[in-house]
Amino acid sequence: MPGRLERLQASPRLPGQAHFFYREVVFNADAVRVMPGEFFVHGEDIVITTTLGSCIAACLWDRRAQIGGMNHFMLPGDADSGLAADAGRYGTEAMERLVNTLVKQGATRKTLDAKVFGGAAMMQGPGSLHVGERNTRFVLDYLRDRGITLVSKDVLGTSPRKVCLFPQTGGVMVRRLPLTQHSLVLAQEREARRVVAGSV
16 A cells, blocks of 8 residues: 555645655654745645745644645745746745635635745845845735734744644744755755746
């Protein structure tokens, strides 16, 4: 009989749904990594992880249905109509995909709790465009306007973060990454933005 990771890998995938499954040795648990533009929703004992610089991850958990999910978006607002394949990299689409998938699996907007992470100032100077600040402002406004309860946040600053969501309980662990990993996270974000720019 196939294990859980094999079953998850073989299951049909929604547009933008994360699909990199692995064994997270820190927790000795099955895990899925959410990349920029992706999301994942589940109710089983699995760890949902991502690494953030100026990007945002919203972790939503339904306290009644005990199901949770995470997204990872790069830029605030809406995608161009011509960027359907990369729409999840933009805040509006990323949040709608996450919320709608949770609702389809039994959650309700009134019983959702949110925890928000990221928005670091990875690039300094006049060319930085303050992406982290803009992303943070967007997600906080989105949650407020839709009546989703924000229970905690760890945003802004200059450090990238690794975020781990436990969707059965809604618990989240956040680790500020050391200086030695800053350049790696920055390079990943630059490459992801280059891919989006090349899709126009």
